[in-house]
Amino acid sequence: MDPLSAISLAGNIIAFVEFGIKLTMKSSEIYASMSSETDANRAMNTITTDLGVFSENLSRSISTHSSAAEEDIASLARECAEDAVKLMRILNKLQVAGKESKKGKLPPLIPALKALWKQKDIEEIQQRLTNFRAQITLRLVALINDKHSSMTMLLVELASSTSVQLRELQSNISQIKDITYKALLQPSQELANPISVSTKLEALAKVGDNAIEGVLKSLQFDSMRTREATVAKAHTETFEWLLTDNFDFHRWLSRSAGIYWVSGKPGSGKSTLMKFLCRHAKTHEALNSWSTGDLLITASFYFWNAGTPMQKSLQGLLKSLLYEILRQCPLLIPVVTPNWWGNAFNLAIDEPWSWQEVTEAFDRFTAQTKVSCKTCLFIDGLDEYDGDHSEMVEFLFKVAKSPNLKLCLASRPYNVFEDAYGHSPDRMLRLQDLTRDDIRRYAYDNFESHQNFMRLKSFDDQYSQLIEEIVNRADGVFLWVYLVVRSLKEGLTNADTVSTLEKRLRQLPSDLQQYFTHILQSVDDVYWEGTTKVFQMTASALHLLPVGVLTILDDEDDDFCLNAKLRSMRLAEYEERVRILEKRLNARCKGLLEVRATPGHLYGSNDYNGRHLVDFLHRTVRDFLRIGEVDALLKSRLRTPFDVDVALCQGFLVQMKQFIIADDPTICRELPMIKAIEDLCYHAKRIEILAGVAPTKILDEAFRAVKEDSIIHNPYALFHSALIRHGLSRYLEYKLDSSHDSLYMDQDILPLEVALTGSDTATNRYTHHLDPGVVQVLVNHGADPNESIPGSLSQWTVWKSFIAFLTATKKFNWILTSPDTIFRTVEILLKAGAEPYEGLSRDMYRILDPHKARLLEELIYKLSHPDGSPHGNTVTPQPYVTRNNNHLTSVQNQVTQGRTAEAKRRPIPANPNIEPRNDGKHRSRIRSFFHRLE
Structure with missing residues (x-):
């Protein structure tokens, strides 16, 4: 049973018993309130509705692995639910009778109600409710004192927490104890003020439910189920043989632990088989035999090298597995994630998990013995893991050492997997040999x-x-x-x-590759250019492409995306566009690309724009297109130069402007817009890197579209944050150099803070990529690394926050940024006036290698002793982004301090007409810093 769910059931029992007793034993009061047949019918409808709610709440399913006290509560709840249904049936009959009475066939409703309470059934229900009232008191005391109940285990795990909500929870339990103990001393064993007790019990349960939801939500990430949703279902009656007693796999499921390996050629159906096994009832029947009465947990993950970083990384694997494990057994949450569980009672969880936290949580799970459970993990596509396969093998061997855990793995027959798993015939199969x-x-x-x-x-x-x-x-x-x-x-x-x-x-x-070549050669030559473009766009995209992105393929107007109007479309029009695109893709790609309608789509559960995504028929198609001669063949079919990143930027701009569904209120409009901006900025950055210029027209038009869409909250902050986090330094410089242009952010967010830590949201902090070019542009236009972060202590500056961020992420093995990038960024900030502090030297040695840390020490010394003299003048630092000399005289400016409260935006003015700041104060602080070191 989930933590505190027995408490919730107990509260529902108390509430129902009091309701039922009032209904059956105090009927005279009910009759007195009825002055007409209309009042009677209205009262009957209300009572029947309430009984329906009670019946549903009392019928909640519970785990079969509950403690004795919890099972007693659940058993009593089932009995109460049966009586609620009986009362509903009797009252429903009377409602029918009341309708017929208008025709003179039956007596009026009120007399019928009076006669009702004299029936034998009602008398029996009255007696049962009275018994329930006494029983719930005894069982509630037993539950509170049960050392094996979920609630007791929960409180033990939280004993060290200082949460205010937890103290309230413990106080409520103490009050309930007092009330129930006093009731035991009464002859009738009735609870004093039962409704108050019920309310307290419900409050306790809600606290636990909210905490569970908070922890689970913190583990989720975009596209966690996208790959599984795109895997084809097994054809009818295929793979059934694997779940019969004739095969070692069934015996492994029902009796053994350790690892079972499914090996298969490309295209042999490994992923389809894994999806089949995860969902088949016979798999769970066999695993239940192995679990021998313990709670059975199953979880799956599908590596996908064409997906997002989280879909092909170890961190993505562990977070996804932890989410499934803890969702199925929330009682494990305080055991596996004690810190996150404690924080869930203090405040909403909005921080991302560090790598260390994820690995430590998974290690606790594999080692824990407090909760009796057995777990089977299904992991597909080990060959698609974007890391060292040998390290993955070693990690999985370590996991499989737990006696209460087994793993079913699937991969191509790479040597590293053959060497690790291919020596036990009863623990492996080669799929292509058996189908x-x-x-x-x-x-x-x-x-x-x-x-x-x-x-x-x-x-x-x-x-x-x-x-x-x-x-x-x-x-x-x-x-x-x-x-x-x-x-x-x-x-x-x-x-x-x-x-x-x-x-x-x-x-x-x-041969598959030869077959793919045959398909390409069968495409009509009139479509050759379109074939190449759509293949390149699909292969270069970060995610599966929404259909709206590819609508630019047949538009000969290069400025179509710029000229397209911002408008909503009806669902029928959207579906017609999907149908047309499917036909065009089929003509150009001959089935190698498909439009997939998937409920586990990329952009959220209520986004229709993400429900139709374009994907390769199979991973082998993507691999085929990467072969050098195939790529050369496709490019030779282009009549004019084609920049795939420009095309994707254009496509995402069209997606932003036109693919918004208007006639379904359940469809989320803001999320697909945000996703389109993120993807557009990603490809715009690639253009800056590869072409050396920014796609200014496209980005300007995207900003205009964001501003004009009324559904977007604070469009300035949304767009400018994306520009900063994706490192669009050339475009930012262009924007800030343009007259009257500023960077507007949320009131409590500094642009430089976003550039350094991605701190506008927790998710962005995880996906943030540090770019020295952006940092240089911002400080050139007045961003101050010594500015205090809004809402923090006055001494907590952007600069200190950045160093603390680097130190923490380095400690947690979480830094994806190269040491050279970190070095260049710190160098820029120091030259821009970042104030040294006691302990900075130590932090540099923690973050960087000794050579780079020494170089920064030397830089700090030079800045504090220009020209070799502690009293000389500072040397004007060279900016990271090349700028003309006239502009250099105005780049060292402070960030405008005023904030526009009404708009909740924070501007950084471009080219402000203020004098460069005096660095004398900064030099004295650096000298003081070095004096302390000496």
Whole structure:
């Protein structure tokens, strides 16, 4: 049972008992309040509705691994739920009777109600409710004193917390104890003020539920289930053989621990098999035999090298598994994540998990013995892990040492996995060797569903021989079978004879790569250029592309994205655009790209724009397109130069401006806009890096679209934050150099703070990439590293926050930024006047290697002793971004201190007409700092 859920059930029981007693024993008061048949019917409707709510609340499912006291509470709740249903049935009959009485067929409702309470059924319910009142007192005392209950274990885990909410929780439990103990001393064993007790119990349960939800939410990340949602379902009755007693896998599920490895060629169906196993009832039946009465937990993860960093990293794996494990068994939360659990009672969790916290939480889970449970993890695509495969193997061996945990793994047969898992025949299978019957069934079912096949087969038995030839040539590769069957069904549509179909089959290469080449060569030459563009755009995108991004493909106007109007569309128009794009993709890509409708889409549960995403048919298609000669072939089909990043920026701009659904209030509009901005800025940064210029027209138009969309809260902060975090230094410089342009942020956020730590949101802090160019642009335009962060202590500056951020992330092995980038950024800040503090030298040695730390020490000394003299003049630092000499005289300026409260924006004015700051005070602080060191 989840922590505190028994408490919630107890509160529902008390509330229902008091409601039922009042209803059945104090009916005279109810009758007195009814002056008409209308009042009677209204009262009946209200009572029936309340009973329905009680019935639902009392029928909540509970774990079979509860303590004895918790199970007693649950048993009593089930009995109460049955009585609630009985009362509802009786009252429903009377409501029907009341309607018929208007026709004179039955007596009026009020007399019928009076007669109701004399029935034997009601008398029995009255007696049962009275008994329940006494029982709940006893069982509540037992629950509070049960050392094995979820609530007791919860409080033990939180004993060291100083949370105000926790102290209130403990106080409420103490009050409930007092009330229930006093009730035991009464002859009737009735609770004093039962409604108050029920309210307190519900409050306790809500505190626990909110804390659980907060911890689980902190583990979630975008696209956590996207890959699983895109994996094809297994064909009917395929893979069933693996879950029979004849195979070692079933015996491993039901009896053994350790690791089982599924090896398979590319396209053999490994991911489909893993999805099948995770969801099949027989898998869970076999695992329940292994768990021998302990709580069974199953969790899965699908590595995806075409996905986001979290979808192909160890951190993504562990966070996803922890989320599933703790969601299924919340009682593990205080055991596995004690700090996060304690924080969940103090305040809303809005910080990201550090790498150290994730690994420590997972280690606690594998080592814990407080909660009796057994866990089976299904991990697909080890070969798609974006890291050292040997380290992954070592990590999984370590995890598998737990006697209460087993792992089912799937990958291509790389040597590293063969060496690790390929020596135990009873703990592995090679999928392509075992699927002949599945392939035969798949081919036959698909042909049989074609109306011409059955008709032609009745005239010529040789049609069936085609299926055997497919099975023989497939070599266990389901993807090849899928492509071949699709091609042959086209022949069936044309009423091809057996001999024609055989020729068609023999012309199709057995090798997947050769088959893909054959498909590319079959594309009409009029589409060649479009084929190359769409393949390059899909392969270069960070995520699966929403269909709206690819609508630019056939538009010959290069400025279409700039000229397109900002408007909403109806759902019907959106669906028509999806249908058209599917047809165009099919003509240009011949099925190698697909539009997928997926509920586990990228942009959130209520975003229709993310429900139709363009993806490769299979990972092998992406791998094929990366082959040098294939890439050269595609590029040779381009008539004019094509910049894929520019095209993606244009596509995301169109997505922002036109793909907004207007006629469904449940659809989120803001989130897809935010995502489109993030993706547009990512590709704009690539343009800055590769071409050396910023796509200013596209970014200007994107900003205009954001400003004009009324649904976006604080569009200035949203857009400018994205520019800063993605490192668009050239465009930022252009914006700040333009007349009357400023960077507006939220009232409590400094642009330089965003540049250094990505601190506008917790998620952005995790995905933030430090860019020295942006830092230089901001300080050139007046950003002060010594400015205090709004809402913090006066001495907590942007500069100190940055060093603390680097120190903490280095400690947690979380820094993705190169040491050179950190060095250049710190150098820029010191030259811009960042004040040294006691302990800075120590921090530099923690963050950087000794050589770079010494260079920074020397820089600090030079800044404090210009020209070799402690009293000389400072040397004007060279900016990171090259600027003309006229401009250098005005770049050292302070950030405007005033804030616009009404708009909640913070401007950094471009080219402010103020004198450069006097650095004398700064020099004296540096000298003081070095004197302390000496």
